[in-house]
Amino acid sequence: MTRPLLILFALLCPLLAACSLEPIINHQVVDYFEANDIASNQVILQNILRAKDGAPLHFSELASIRGSLSSGASASATFPFMGPDHATTLPRKLGTVGLTITSSPSFDIDSLDTQDFTNGVMRPITPETAQFFLNEGIDYRMVLLLLVSGVRSAGSPEMLLNAPNSSRIVCYKQMPGPNALPIDYTILEADEKCDGNKSEPEFYAFLRTINHLGRLYPLSVKKSPKPVGGPFDLDMHKDLPEVAKIDPSHYRLARLGSGKYQLMSETQGSNVVLCHETTSEPAVAGVLASESDESTPVPFDACSRKRGAAVDHSAYDEQTGITRQTVVGEHEGTVVFKLRSTLEVIEYVGQILALQQEETEANLQLPERCVTLEYEDYKNGKKMTCNYGVLFHLQRSSDGFSSPLTTVSYNGVSWSLPAPKVCRSPTLCDHTLETISVISLLLNQNKSSKDIAKTQAVQVVP
Numbered sequence: 283m284t285r286p287l288l289i290l291f292a293l294l295c296p297l298l299a300a301c302s303l304e305p306i307i308n309h310q311v312v313d314y315f316e317a318n319d320i321a322s323n324q325v326i327l328q329n330i331l332r333a334k335d336g337a338p339l340h341f342s343e344l345a346s347i348r349g350s351l352s353s354g355a356s357a358s359a360t361f362p363f364m365g366p367d368h369a370t371t372l373p374r375k376l377g378t379v380g381l382t383i384t385s386s387p388s389f390d391i392d393s394l395d396t397q398d399f400t401n402g403v404m405r406p407i408t409p410e411t412a413q414f415f416l417n418e419g420i421d422y423r424m425v426l427l428l429l430v431s432g433v434r435s436a437g438s439p440e441m442l443l444n445a446p447n448s449s450r451i452v453c454y455k456q457m458p459g460p461n462a463l464p465i466d467y468t469i470l471e472a473d474e475k476c477d478g479n480k481s482e483p484e485f486y487a488f489l490r491t492i493n494h495l496g497r498l499y500p501l502s503v504k505k506s507p508k509p510v511g512g513p514f515d516l517d518m519h520k521d522l523p524e525v526a527k528i529d530p531s532h533y534r535l536a537r538l539g540s541g542k543y544q545l546m547s548e549t550q551g552s553n554v555v556l557c558h559e560t561t562s563e564p565a566v567a568g569v570l571a572s573e574s575d576e577s578t579p580v581p582f583d584a585c586s587r588k589r590g591a592a593v594d595h596s597a598y599d600e601q602t603g604i605t606r607q608t609v610v611g612e613h614e615g616t617v618v619f620k621l622r623s624t625l626e627v628i629e630y631v632g633q634i635l636a637l638q639q640e641e642t643e644a645n646l647q648l649p650e651r652c653v654t655l656e657y658e659d660y661k662n663g664k665k666m667t668c669n670y671g672v673l674f675h676l677q678r679s680s681d682g683f684s685s686p687l688t689t690v691s692y693n694g695v696s697w698s699l700p701a702p703k704v705c706r707s708p709t710l711c712d713h714t715l716e717t718i719s720v721i722s723l724l725l726n727q728n729k730s731s732k733d734i735a736k737t738q739a740v741q742v743v744p
Contacts, residue, residue: 333632402728409554409570431622513542557585568617577611
């Protein structure tokens with residue numbers, strides 16, 4: 283009876299070996315996904331650190347990871363066919379089982395420094411993309427700091443640049459109060475003289491503007507129609523067949539206060555308007571623009587709760603047949619927000635790191651300096667520490683406390699991201715991981731399958 287059982291056991295060994303591979307395969311899959319996450323994070327961090335030093339940026343992609351997992355099972359048994367004539371002991375029945383598993387992963391690495399990818403990351407971010415992040419619950423100041431290259435307020439011919447490395451200064455005729463909107467100013471080079479002591483770095487004037495506006499939320503507002511030709515008389519009894527031929531998707535008729543009619547061309551597309559609450563009702567604070575910082579007309583009631591079919595028709599101008607306009611960039615208290623490109627976002631975060639390093643070295647008597655979402659008097663401020671609403675911050679990590687998932691080595695120094703944690707107060711949170719997430723999504727927008735070509739595989743032999 284023992285001999286058949288041993289034979290059956292030997293035959294079942296390969297099946298048992300196959301079943302035992304399931305947890306190993308699952309572990310390998312998780313490892314491969316983690317390897318891809320590590321590679322993506324480190325490429326972003328490497329480029330941010332390069333941007334801090336003004337070095338060239340390069341992008342690559344871990345195109346694919348192929349796992350090669352093999353196993354082998356063996357079994358052997360020894361049975362005596364007949365006993366020896368003069369043996370003092372019975373012959374032994376021997377059985378052995380063996381199982382070997384080998385893993386040889388290989389992966390493809392592709393450079394993303396292609397024409398299409400480069401053109402994509404150099405193009406300005408669309409207003410719709412910025413609107414997406416603003417609607418995701420991310421602090422509006424963080425979104426504007428990362429995605430906006432500059433603002434132009436009403437009455438100012440020149441943009442205030444959101445550039446930490448800018449050497450320009452903003453010279454005021456009268457220094458605005460805390461978080462007040464900068465008005466009546468001129469932008470000077472660092473070596474130009476400003477009358478009196480009423481100036482501040484351009485970057486801080488930008489932060490002042492962002493914080494003055496208060497909480498902003500985006501709305502997509504259809505562009506206003508444009509008049510075609512001049513007003514004309516219309517007899518509906520006689521001209522109804524001609525009126526019926528008008529394509530409503532492109533044109534519409536507007537009846538003017540004079541009794542005449544105006545043919546209006548429906549403009550395609552929409553503007554992303556930024557609204558804020560006032561003491562009376564929501565009002566237009568600004569508009570997001572990709573191509574230029576030119577003044578943009580939007581309906582004056584764009585932020586009103588009476589929009590679409592419920593709009594108040596008394597808002598229409600009886601002389602032109604279109605909604606009365608607020609020209610953002612000319613109307614008092616409005617701002618045009620010029621969006622930057624994905625490449626500029628990465629360069630901007632690098633400049634933030636450089637500014638923080640410079641400020642820290644210049645103020646050794648104070649805690650480490652960090653750019654925060656709150657406007658502060660950065661020359662004398664005590665809150666410009668790395669504990670309050672930090673936009674982006676990396677720490678030097680020791681070998682004993684570093685993790686490859688959140689650590690990158692650059693010029694012989696290991697830099698690490700902060701540990702993930704739940705934070706519900708934007709003014710106290712460290713937004714570093716959120717910043718990395720935003721950059722990752724922006725880069726993914728510009729990747730395509732044709733950029734990730736098939737290359738020579740690299741095989742890791744254990």
